[in-house]
Amino acid sequence: MYAIALYDSAKNELLLSRDPFGIKPLYLTEFSGGIAFASEPEVLLAAGLSPRTLNTQARTELLQIQFTTGRNTIFEGIDRVLPGETIRIVHGSIVERQTRPALPAVTRPLPMLSEEQALKQLDHAIMDSVQAHERADVPFGLFLSGGIDSATLLTAMQRLPRTAPLKTWTAVFDAPNAANEAQTAATLAHAAQAEHETLTLTAPMVWAHLPAIAACMDDPAADYAIIPTWFLARKAAQDVRVILSGEGGDELFCGYGRYRTAARPWWRGGRRMWRHGMFDGLDVLRTSPKNWREGLNAAEHTAHAGPTKLSALQALDIAEWLPNDLLLKLDRCLMAHGLEGRTPLLDPALAACAWHLPDTLRVQGNKGKWLLRRWLEQHNPAAHPFAPKQGFTVPIGTWIAQKGHLLGALVAQQECIQAIAKPEQVKMLFKTADQRKQGPAAWTLLFYALWHRAHIRALAPDADVFDTLSQNP
Structure with missing residues (x-):
């Protein structure tokens, strides 16, 4: 990097x-x-x-x-x-x-590897990358979600010699029915003899720090995963200076559900990336320009040079979603607390290994990350890589709805929101933010209002979300 x-x-x-x-x-x-x-x-x-x-x-x-x-x-x-x-x-x-392209050019069908051959190549690539990314003259640790990517890094780190225990951190949300894999993460960390901390995030904690969180994203990405990433970085900064994280695993090894559709034969159809926008059908924005997809259309045109439909979809994610959301989020949240982030799964040799896999070793049936799961099954069966994924969901929609009457009114009165959205519809959106479509839209407006204050109006984020939005709207 x-x-x-x-x-x-x-x-x-x-x-x-x-x-x-x-x-x-x-x-x-x-x-x-x-x-x-x-x-x-x-x-x-x-x-x-x-x-x-x-x-x-x-x-x-x-x-x-x-x-x-x-x-x-x-x-x-x-x-x-x-x-x-x-x-x-x-x-x-x-x-x-x-x-210089991130991925090697593939213009012809690749030679078919057996699963055993592919696993050997993958093992060498993973271990070499993690060993290289561990090199540091300062303490380092790992963000451990309990998912496939971070479990892969933990497993590789566990196999390498070390003079001090691993340090790992996991976030969990204090909210009813909040999906998380914190127990899985804690179990894996204990088995690796890691010094593990689970950080419980509450709604009051988020409301207290959200203006600062939004402000750290000067190049904005309204991905609500910035919330746990920022808090984990703040916690980890008390002990280490370098963090290893699993970004890139989904894009290179096919972890997203949309990849499973893309891996199907052409006659079974597939999905276009981001066909619909966050606010389509909500009647919240004053105008909804139809050209908002121009940037994605241009990226899709380039990505379609991939040899298969699946690799073309991966290439689009790697070109746009990965650098402009996931890696941006990681860099900003870590740097806000003086931490360096390292992403071993994006090592060039490991990425090339993943990119040269045939589609059948990327996705099988309803399972993405097929070969990575098989590798984890070999080297750390306690990770249960083929178990149903519990997921990791930030309950921001639920929390917004709980404060919907107040938050909706505060966001609706911001000049930057009034310029783009209908105030009464904004208020209603926040009251119903616990619904599937309304929640992400309400969060996006809340983030944008806070971001606009920090980076267009240059106002320091020196209060909680309620006081911040009450001042000079």
Whole structure:
């Protein structure tokens, strides 16, 4: 992982470069004095090098799919250096762009591996990657959800020699019927003789810190998984400086349900990614531009170069969802607490190993991550990799509904919300946020209202969510 700036003063030449998966962020803006770059848009804004002006197309994307795509950020005039891109700048002007792809090109059918052969290759790749990612002269630990990806990392770490116990952390929510795998995580950690902590998150804790959580996402991703990630980072920062995390496992090894559809024969159909936006059918937004999918359409066009329908869908996730939501969330939440994040499943050799698997070793029947599950079954059967997934759900919709009358009124009175949504419909949305479709939409508006205060209006997040939204709406 890297985000690099190299300056040759003799030639007045600057190189900006970012790792192929986009693990580390990098941004630039062009202005009258040349080009400025930073690892966060807020640095460019605070320095007065770019105005705090919204890119309305990106805002619509954020509302509809909870993140933004492509080169343009939500700030007019600030661009991303794309994953794998190297930009050459001479005398303040961009003269060349080159891209190093995250995934190896596959233009022909791959030789069929037996499952046994594939497992051996996968084992070498996993162990080499985890061993390399453990190298540190400071304490490190692992975010352990109890799912396949983090259990894979724990299993590999357990097999490596060490001089001190592993440190692991899991989040659980204090809410009725909140799905979690905390007990599974604790059992696995105990078996690995890890020093394990389970962090229980309550609604009052979230309301107290949500303005700060939203503020740390200057390049916004309204993924409510930022909540447990931020709290886990705050807790882990008391003991370690480096965190290993399982991002990339779903995208490379086919963990999402939509991949199971894509793996079917063509005549059984499939799903288009993000066919519908978050607010479609809710009658909440004042206008609903039909072009909000333009960024995704462009990414899909490129991704369709994959050799199979399944790999094309994976390639789209890897190009957009992974860097602009999942990795962004991890980087911002960890850096907010002075932690470095490492993602062993995105090691180039391990990613290439996964990418060269035939579809039959990625998905079988109703099980994605087939080969990764088989590897885990071999090396840590106590992880029960083929057991039904309990899931990990943030009960944000339930919590919003419990405070729906108050929160709905506060969000509806924000100028930034009134500009895009109907106030009375917003209030109703928050009161019904415990419903499946209404919950994510209400959360997205709440996040956007808090984010807008921090990064468009430049107001410090110095109070809880209720007091923050009550001040200068």
